[in-house]
Amino acid sequence: MSVKERRDREKGEMKSMILDSAHKLFLNKGFEEVSIRNIAEAIEYSPATIYLYFKDKNEIFHALHQEAFRFYNQFNADLFTIKDPYDRLVKMGEKYMEFMEQHPKYYNIMFLMEAPLQNEECIDEWEEGAKAHSFLEQTVLQCMDTGYLKRADHQVLALTIWSYMHGICSLIIRNRMKMYPEEIRIKMQQQSFELFISMIKKQ
Amino acid sequence: MSVKERRDREKGEMKSMILDSAHKLFLNKGFEEVSIRNIAEAIEYSPATIYLYFKDKNEIFHALHQEAFRFYNQFNADLFTIKDPYDRLVKMGEKYMEFMEQHPKYYNIMFLMEAPLQNEECIDEWEEGAKAHSFLEQTVLQCMDTGYLKRADHQVLALTIWSYMHGICSLIIRNRMKMYPEEIRIKMQQQSFELFISMIKKQ
DNA sequence: TATTTTTAATGAACACTGTTTATTAAATTC
């Protein structure tokens, strides 16, 4: 019995050893640029060994996708201390943009890359992502209850807000805002955010 | 003199032959999945020949990126016949989503892929994209002038609208809306669009 | 026209990639 237990533990340790190395390499080189052979070299095992612990490269991406959401929730931990729901909502948007700017590689794997969600079974939990999203939904609902936002389906409004935030962030990250000269690009982005905030606000 | 002219013409013909083949292959297989060797085989030349006409694979992606924008402008041609600027703006949004749904591969290369804009010199014109964007800006301006939209910086509002549209579209295309069960996903998307439209409208 | 120069096209190679499989070595069970 205890043999099986140790084996399971060792299997888990090996998995997180692979993931840790992959994680570090990915942060240095960018996700697509790291190969299975790179990871194998870093942990001093052969490439084939990786396949005893992960089905394929996408499964590694999926695991790191989940880790990125954990990191994102940590990054946003201080939002929970903001009592006023409207202040919290605005701060949430600001932090979303901050996260994109400070951690573009995480943003990329969380919201832009295809790889992490390319395996069928990825329909499963995605707990941390759901947590973040329902936090947004609850905040929106509270904003309506306190009269900050016009009454509407809070789920629909939450999706609309997220869509806007993700839209502007991914345009920036993927270099699709070159029609604006570099100097004014950031100003445009800020003004757009302010405009959007004023648009959802009651009155 | 005329020799050089013929040579230039032949060079151009070869370039568009490569591009045409690449285009067809990409539409069948998806962009990342087509190799230089695939293209070479299709045009019955050796892979090395491609490099006499294009610096690298990204340059091919860049050319197709431009073609996609031409196609997008064609797709939207009938918007010009809509006289009422607000009707035109709404229709513009609807067609944007239609385009994403009917031509996800074009949408991908236009707005999501990194490759087409990875070479330095891509800062150049991007004429067709600028055309589409300034059409949006002008429509927004006209909507303000006719009292449909609240007065604001029309460039900032145009960017905000595009950000929202791109946001919802890329969340769909990249499968990031799995927190909603498949049946209601499309409904959420439609309701969100309607909500956004009502948000930007005066009153 | 004959020879030199320029240009176009390629085969072969380089240094990679993800993934599979047969084989070996070690650990565990009988």
Add this chain to the structure above:
DNA sequence: GAATTTAATAAACAGTGTTCATTAAAAATA
């Protein structure tokens, strides 16, 4: 101690983007 299960790997498969020396053809010059 022998048989069995498990873990790890070397080697191979079938690709990838890209470069470069070499060849074949076309154009320019003598």
